[in-house]
Structure formats: structure tokens, C-alpha cells
Amino acid sequence: MLSVLKRVPRASVAARAAARSYATEHNPPTRFESASVWQNEPSQPNLVTDSVPGPRSSELSKEIADFQDPRTHVVVADYAKSRGNYLVDADGNEMLDVFAQIASIAIGYNNPELLALAKTDEFAIAAMNRPALGSFPSNEWSETIHKGLLSVAPKGTPHLFTQMCGSCANEGALKAAFMAYRARQRGEQGIKDFTSEEARLSAFVYIDVLSDNSLDMQMSSCMKNASPGSPDLVAMSFKSAFHGRLFGSLSLTRSKAIHKLDIPAFDWPAISWPTMKYPLDEYASENAEAEARTIALVEEMIIAQKKKGKDVAALIVEPIQSEGGDNHASPSFFKALRTVTREHGVFMIVDEVQTGVGATGAFWAHDKWKLDHPPDFVTFSKKMQAAGFYHAEGTRASLPYRNYNTWMGDPMRALQAREMIGFIKAHGLVAHTAAIGDELYSSLTDLSKRYSGQIHNLRGKDCGTFIAWDAASAEQRDKFVAEMRKVGVVMGGCGDKAVRLRPMLVFGDKQKDVLLEKMEGVFKDMS
Amino acid sequence: MLSVLKRVPRASVAARAAARSYATEHNPPTRFESASVWQNEPSQPNLVTDSVPGPRSSELSKEIADFQDPRTHVVVADYAKSRGNYLVDADGNEMLDVFAQIASIAIGYNNPELLALAKTDEFAIAAMNRPALGSFPSNEWSETIHKGLLSVAPKGTPHLFTQMCGSCANEGALKAAFMAYRARQRGEQGIKDFTSEEARLSAFVYIDVLSDNSLDMQMSSCMKNASPGSPDLVAMSFKSAFHGRLFGSLSLTRSKAIHKLDIPAFDWPAISWPTMKYPLDEYASENAEAEARTIALVEEMIIAQKKKGKDVAALIVEPIQSEGGDNHASPSFFKALRTVTREHGVFMIVDEVQTGVGATGAFWAHDKWKLDHPPDFVTFSKKMQAAGFYHAEGTRASLPYRNYNTWMGDPMRALQAREMIGFIKAHGLVAHTAAIGDELYSSLTDLSKRYSGQIHNLRGKDCGTFIAWDAASAEQRDKFVAEMRKVGVVMGGCGDKAVRLRPMLVFGDKQKDVLLEKMEGVFKDMS
Numbered sequence A, B: 001m002l003s004v005l006k007r008v009p010r011a012s013v014a015a016r017a018a019a020r021s022y023a024t025e026h027n028p029p030t031r032f033e034s035a036s037v038w039q040n041e042p043s044q045p046n047l048v049t050d051s052v053p054g055p056r057s058s059e060l061s062k063e064i065a066d067f068q069d070p071r072t073h074v075v076v077a078d079y080a081k082s083r084g085n086y087l088v089d090a091d092g093n094e095m096l097d098v099f100a101q102i103a104s105i106a107i108g109y110n111n112p113e114l115l116a117l118a119k120t121d122e123f124a125i126a127a128m129n130r131p132a133l134g135s136f137p138s139n140e141w142s143e144t145i146h147k148g149l150l151s152v153a154p155k156g157t158p159h160l161f162t163q164m165c166g167s168c169a170n171e172g173a174l175k176a177a178f179m180a181y182r183a184r185q186r187g188e189q190g191i192k193d194f195t196s197e198e199a200r201l202s203a204f205v206y207i208d209v210l211s212d213n214s215l216d217m218q219m220s221s222c223m224k225n226a227s228p229g230s231p232d233l234v235a236m237s238f239k240s241a242f243h244g245r246l247f248g249s250l251s252l253t254r255s256k257a258i259h260k261l262d263i264p265a266f267d268w269p270a271i272s273w274p275t276m277k278y279p280l281d282e283y284a285s286e287n288a289e290a291e292a293r294t295i296a297l298v299e300e301m302i303i304a305q306k307k308k309g310k311d312v313a314a315l316i317v318e319p320i321q322s323e324g325g326d327n328h329a330s331p332s333f334f335k336a337l338r339t340v341t342r343e344h345g346v347f348m349i350v351d352e353v354q355t356g357v358g359a360t361g362a363f364w365a366h367d368k369w370k371l372d373h374p375p376d377f378v379t380f381s382k383k384m385q386a387a388g389f390y391h392a393e394g395t396r397a398s399l400p401y402r403n404y405n406t407w408m409g410d411p412m413r414a415l416q417a418r419e420m421i422g423f424i425k426a427h428g429l430v431a432h433t434a435a436i437g438d439e440l441y442s443s444l445t446d447l448s449k450r451y452s453g454q455i456h457n458l459r460g461k462d463c464g465t466f467i468a469w470d471a472a473s474a475e476q477r478d479k480f481v482a483e484m485r486k487v488g489v490v491m492g493g494c495g496d497k498a499v500r501l502r503p504m505l506v507f508g509d510k511q512k513d514v515l516l517e518k519m520e521g522v523f524k525d526m527s
Helices: A003-007 A013-025 A055-065 A112-118 A121-128 A141-147 A166-186 A197-203 A213-222 A247-252 A280-307 A331-343 A365-369 A411-426 A429-450 A474-486 A509-526 B003-007 B013-025 B055-065 B112-118 B121-128 B141-147 B166-186 B197-203 B213-222 B247-252 B280-307 B331-343 B365-369 B411-426 B429-450 B474-486 B509-526
Strands: A086-088 A094-097 A159-163 A234-238 A312-317 A347-351 A377-380 A387-391 A456-459 A468-470 A492-494 A498-500 B086-088 B094-097 B159-163 B234-238 B312-317 B347-351 B377-380 B387-391 B456-459 B468-470 B492-494 B498-500
Touching: A055 B141, A094 A509, A112 A121, A112 A411, A112 B121, A121 A411, A121 B112, A121 B121, A121 B411, A141 A411, A141 B055, A159 A166, A166 A234, A166 A247, A166 A312, A166 A347, A166 A377, A166 A387, A166 B166, A166 B247, A234 A247, A234 A280, A247 B166, A247 B247, A280 A312, A280 A331, A312 A331, A331 A347, A331 A365, A411 A429, A411 B121, A429 A456, A429 A509, A474 A492, A474 A498, A474 A509, B094 B509, B112 B121, B112 B411, B121 B411, B141 B411, B159 B166, B166 B234, B166 B247, B166 B312, B166 B347, B166 B377, B166 B387, B234 B247, B234 B280, B280 B312, B280 B331, B312 B331, B331 B347, B331 B365, B411 B429, B429 B456, B429 B509, B474 B492, B474 B498, B474 B509
Parallel strands: A234 A312, A312 A347, A347 A377, B234 B312, B312 B347, B347 B377
Antiparallel strands: A086 A094, A159 A387, A377 A387, A456 A468, A468 A498, A492 A498, B086 B094, B159 B387, B377 B387, B456 B468, B468 B498, B492 B498
16 A cells, blocks of 8 residues: 555545636745645655665666666665655665656656546546557547646647657657658648548548659658658757757757767757856856857858758757756847748757756746747657647648657646646646745855855756756766765756756755755765 | 446456466466456447547547647547447447557457556556656566566567657667677677676766777767767668658658658668568468568678678568558568578567567567577567567667666556556467467458458468458558448558458457458448
8 A cells, every 4th residue: 555645635636626726716826835745755865774775776776687777777766655855765765856857757756636646547547548649539638638738838839749758759840840841842731621521531541642743753762761752851959959869869969979879860960059158147248149159150050051952941959958968048049049940941849858847937948038939849758747749830740640650649648747737737836946946046156155166157047946057077076966865865967067956846945955955065075 | 437447346456466377377268258358348339320430529539630630530539438349439339449559459448457457556656656767766667577578578588678669669679789789890898797886876977988088089970970970880671661750760661651751761771571472371482482582682782781881780670561561471581581680790670569469379479480599679569558679688788878768668558568468378368369360360261252352462371360451452441441430340451452450369259250240241332
């Protein structure tokens, strides 16, 4: 039996839904206390073994080693005992987790609302009867999506393609962008006739609906992976970007050699991220110059590629380069990017796999750019648990089965997303995270003055809890992360020598105080 | 409340586990009756609307059209009411489903054992606390895998990399193959030192462990997507193959232009599948010649690529080309493929995404080849619900984080796979499917004689229920599938003009009789 569940009194799903609806419409609190959800959440880390991982964790890690690579294991976790912001490991060590499964847990371990959802018939049926969603969607699909994922659709991108993971999401958006680019070149009519009886009847079997003679050569060449059917179009990304690890997304990723070495890649261009100085506002004019130079390079590259006959069909960008080192840029930079992509007919894909779902103090990090023209595609995964991309009008594939696969996402994860979005709205967790992030940033600024050798380039002001800094070196960063684990705090690095904070949206005052206290202790010892 | 659940008396999970264990060890029945699991499974299709899809299904399809492409919808389904071999749609039409979500439902809709699993704490916790599996696996992971996925590991491939979907599985195996190929070229030592304290301590932060000077140029070039770091290696597949729709897997896929058009592709070679005549045994010598020609072409291509400096690192092959038209080859062909790949140091990936998990009358279709040297990689997804690849000793990446991603599969789906594998073993469903498939094939042979204009090239003898045939034309095939739907049978096409049967493993005598009766009725009407 699940001890977490038993100790927490829970209202019915319906009662909680009603409360949520009230809170959403009226005045959601801007501060959230995780104790209101988990009465038994630890107030402090509690280590019961001499080292972490402890003996049980190490033993289980060795068992896994029989079949799977254990070298990346941090600890073997006991998810049944984990709760709220605290990860409990197989030895019973209770650790404050501000990495949250690489930024993928939104509303706490064993959130009672999610556990209650998991026990419903609705969830069981969705879990155990996964459909080929493009062909046999469920009678609840539309409502699930409207109440969940569509209720937070970014402005200007009301369409949705669901997928299985973040890399898949980026590649799906990229495929859609390539198809839309070629459709525009061909002068295709765009989307029409979605619901005709004929289309529906013929849709079940995979017929070659592209048998128009004018497309003959394109069709035959693509079967040979050759131009023009497999076009010489390229996708552009930024150096130090991370967009995933499948073959297309890995070609866009430029963060670390260890991700890319030995894997064939597309000859796609990349532009250096502007070299920013932090705090951004103290170096506003220098940063603006760096950004302007980058924008110029982007435009030059688009033009140069066109001259080579290798048009840039899409540009993909993270609002904050995360895995690559938490590299920021200003809203003006992104506005300029949107302008230059629009001027040259390049589709813009905003990769919100890590930045999305509230952690930056906005539901979508790109909300803060206040673009006049929204991006064409916005991708998501991680904290949303469901994955996929939102897209603009006119970017749906011209014919059925062009962007299609067996599962096309997982309805069970869409239910989870619906529940999480409800929880986030009901408890005002985006506003909460913006507020707690401001305080945390301010405290870290103080700390950086007292431990100036340890915290460099603090960044993430006005970005919720999406905060990072550089250590003096990679070694110092690794040591810091290891030392923090020894005092019961799970943290993550990024880039060459950065530490990134990725707490959950239920990270509150208490956890912030623990984090700062433990950090100060470690900094003292390391000084 | 879920009516299906209420009507079926269920033993406790533990009691059923005990019964299963007994049945597995002693004498599992070779025939399975779905009525023993679903007392309320329909015995016949029952259509309540004049056409399929009916009005409610069409209405829901239009709602979905607001945000997602509905042109590929067959029907909108009511999964709560579906049971066993019968899919129930939003209008209440009860249809025998021998397509099974594109071959992805193994043991029936709303299988009570799976629903019981879904209601356990174990499942709820796994579902709602999805880990970054490579870094924070759960204390139950090893046991779940040993009892489930590893208990059916193909011979010679005892290692496991879990992923999210079939395309991901193929790309993961392909990445592993490229890395292993380069490791061999470099003379790397292979896998060692999995559990050292140092490796574990440094593993948490993404450090660049590849900083050996001798690799400098490789590392810097791969960051530019350029050779030698992004190597000129290629992967080889067969024409008419289907291996997925992401950028790497789509470059291997050669089934239909509609899947590939407008998407940039790698310049990778493909060889024509041998042109086989059916029934295979009646044309044994001609088929053997066709296969020998193909093997010769494979070897020539491997040599030609090597001369161009573009070594073939991997060859990927489906045991039966499914989406491409249910194209078969003999065990001798695959033995020869294994020989030629071994002789030239080409890794062999067997794509069992569609053929795996029992439908061919063997747990893995390639079991029947009885290879002296097993394949290096075996990929799976679909009916396993969990996805990933098994792999041979020595093909684990040389360093941590090389083949890695945030989720690395979904423990919840591994639990489902464990439960399904238990059910399949307990009920002897592989032997059952072999037996029922033999009878079905025999009956279809009879039918093909009486309706010789409608059934051409019947294939799938001794392949369980993995049976297909050609219609006279694409139009006739489409018409047949549409007419079958009108009498309450959900079927799927493949290739240019084939019909493929993909019933579940719980497809038994009763369903076989219904299928044959309905087919005969439609053939009569179409004659």
C-alpha cells in the first residue's frame, strides 16, 4: 500500500475540480505552500547513509548494470516514498530535489490529485487501450485536449500535433515546417476538405494520394532519398543549442560533442548564440550589440544558403538555451529573429521542451517576448508529460498521412497534462513561481557577493526559478553538485561549468530557505 | 464506472500471478477462448447506425478537426465499451477488430488483468512519477525488467535500451550501431568499469568525458555536423521497408512517397527486396534464386560503399515487410544476410516493431530463422507497448551519456509489458496463435480458390495470424476494406494493394469464423 496516499486526506475529484474552477476564476493565491498538499513532506533533507548513493542504491544499480548502462545513475529512487519536492532514494535518504528529473516533474512527487486521477476508470482505460490516435481517437479526446493542452495553447498556434517525447516533438514540427515550405513553393492550396466522406473512406488504407503527374519526379526521387523529392532544404539552429538526440534533432543540437560524436548528421547551418554579459540589464547596450551581430549573421546565413540552393526552411530556438548552459537573450533579440525569419519566409520553431509549463514565471517562456507575430511552431514535452507541438494556421500537412504515426502521442499523458494544468491554474503556480523566483534570485545575488569565487554570471532574473550561474571551472561545478548531494540536495549542471536550478512549480519558501542554507554551507566549505 | 470491469469477476493479482506461474511451468493450453476472459465479448459484429462512421463519430471527428487532422480517422472509438477482439465506436457499433490499432493491441481491449494492474499503487506511482530513467531509476526497475522484457529477450541480445516509440527504438539501435562501428575502427576497449565510484560521481553533470586529445578533431568536427566526427557512415535498408517516420528512420523507410516527400533524407543506400512468388513453398527454387540475387546485391553495395569511403555500418531489416506490403523471405535468406553482414563487419538490426510479440506464431519472428549468430540489435514497440531495443554484448556505448535521453522509455509501459508477457505465457497465446493462424491460412486458401479474382498471392503460411493477400488493384483493396467495415469488421491495408490481417493474440475460433463468414459475404457481393 502507498503510505503517501493514506496519510493525505483527499477530496473527491469532482469537489477538487469545483474548488479549482473557483480559484481560477476568482483570486488564485500568488504563494503556494506545499504543506497544504503534502502534510508529510520533509522540511529538511534527511540522510541516513554515510554516502549517497548508499549501499542499497548501489546494489540495485549493479543489478540494472546486467542489462542497461548504470554509469549515469545518480541514485536509485524510491518513488513510492518520494513526496512533494523531496526525492527519497532506495536507502531512505530524503533529498530536496531542485533538478526534478531533468526539469520534468511539474507539481511534485506523488501529487495526490495525480494519484487520484491514476486510480480512475478514465485513466485505466486510456492507459490500457492506447489507440492509433490518428485513425481511432477516443470519444473523450476532443474534450481532454480542449480542457487541457488547448487551454494553454500559445497565442497564434491553435493547432496541436501530439507525440511521444521532446525529440519527437521537435522533429515533428520540423517535418511540418519542411512540408509547409515546399507547399508554399508549389503553390498548394493549403488545408481544405477535412471532413468529406470520400476522404474518410479512402483514408483507412494507405493509398498514394500524391499520384498527381506533376509530382511524379518528386515522388520517385524521394524514394531514393534524393532531390528534389528529398529536398535540399536545411534547418538552422544555434550553437550550444540542445533540441534532442534523434537523427534530425541531433543535427540541430550543438551543445556537446559527447551527444553527437559518431552519429551521421545533416549538413545544416548553425549560428553562434550572442555572447551575453550578466546581469543582462547591467550590460544592456553591450548585449544589444552582441544580439544585433547575431541577427545579422542569421540573416547572412539565410541569404547565403539560398544562394547555394539550400534554403533555410526553419529556424529553431530555445527561449533560454538550457542544456547548453542557460544562455539567455533579450525579448528584443527574439523579436528581431521573428522579423528576419518572416522577411525571408523561414518558419520559426520555438523549442519550449525545457522552458515551458511555468518555470520561467510565464506559462510559456516566449509569452514574455510579446511578439507581434507569434512563432509558427511551439514544441513541448518534459514537465507537460504529454509531448508535441502547437502550430499556426496553414501549417497542417496538405494531405492526410503525411505527418502521421501509429501512436501520435499518448492519451493517458494528455489526461495527466489536463490534470496538471488544472492544478497549476487552481493554485496560481505560475505567479507563485515568478514571485518565489524573484526572491530566490535576489538571495542568490547576495550570496554571489559573499562567495564571489563560487557564483559567476548569475542569470535568470525575472525568469521565475529558471536560474543558473557559472562555477569557476567544470571541476568546481562538479564538486559543488557532488557536495550538495552530500548534504541532501539534488542539483544539475549544464553547459561547460554552469549549475542550473530546475525546481518544480511547488517549490516554495521553505524549500528556498533550505536550498540557500545548504548552498551557503557548501560554499563555505569549498572556500 | 467501468461496466466492463464490473461484469467480470476477477481474482486478486497475486492469485492470478500464481495461476499464471503454474500454467507457464506446466502445460499451457494451445487453444485460447476469449470468452474465458471477457464473458460479455460480442459474438458477432453489431452495427446500430446506417453507416460507419455514424453521426456521433462524425460529430466528434469534426470537433477534433478544430485542432488536429481528422482526415485519417476511421471511427471515433469508445474504449470504455470495447472488449476483447471487439472495438466499439462512439455510436455503439460493435466491430470485430483484426487491425488492432495498427497491430498494437496484444491481449484484447480492456483485458481485466491490465485494468487490474492499472488500479494498483505500483502502476499509479510509476505513471505519475516518470523518472529520468538513466539517472534516477526506481528501486523496482530491475525486477520489472527481469520479470518482463528480459524474460523474452531474443537469444544473443541480453542488453536492453528502452525508448518511447518504434521510430525512436530503430534510431536508438542505429545510433548504437554507428557508435560501435566507430569504436571498432578506433580500437576502443569496449565496455568496462561500469560501477566505479569515480564514474558515478562525475556522471551527474554532463562533463565532456571525451576530452582525449587523439579525439580532438573528431570532436570539433562533429560540432559542425562534419566528417570525421559526424562520420560518412551509412545505414542500409530494403526498398519497400518501413522503419519509422523520424529523420533517421524515415531515411531508412522506402515504402511510400507520401511518407517521405519534402523531408530531407540521408544519402543511404537501399536494395530491392527479393521478388517472391507465393505460396513460397510452391516456388521454392525460383524464390531461392531471387533471394540469392538480392544477397549478391547487398554484398556488392557494401563493397561499393566501402570503396566510396562510406562504409555501411548497419543493415536494418523487417522479418516480414509489413507496411510495405507483407513481403516475406525465407529463413535461408536471413541466414545469408547474417553471414554477409558478419563477413563485412556490418551490424544487423532486426526491426520487430510490427512482427514481434507472438503474432507470427513465434514470440519473435526471427526466432524461426534459427541463426547460428544472432542479430546485433532487435527493436520492438507496438504490441509490447513498451519500446526499445535489445542488443548484443559489446554494443553498449563506450562512455556514459552517449546513448541517453531524459526519459529513456516509460516504466509504466514496462509494467504493462511485464503483465502482458505474463498473460501471454499463462495462456500459451503464442502457440495458440500459431495454431489458429494455420487454420485461418488453410481456410483462406480455400476461399482464394473460390474467389480467385479477389485473393491473390495469399501469404503468411506458418506465420501465425500474420497473413496477407493482394487484391486485384488498389481500388479493389480499398473497396474491400470499406465493405468489410460496413459489415462490422475493422481491417487494414498495406503496400500497393494488399490486405493485412493483424488480429490480437486473443483472436480465437469464434472470431476466425466470423471473419471468414464476413469476408465471404463481401467477396460474393463484389464478384
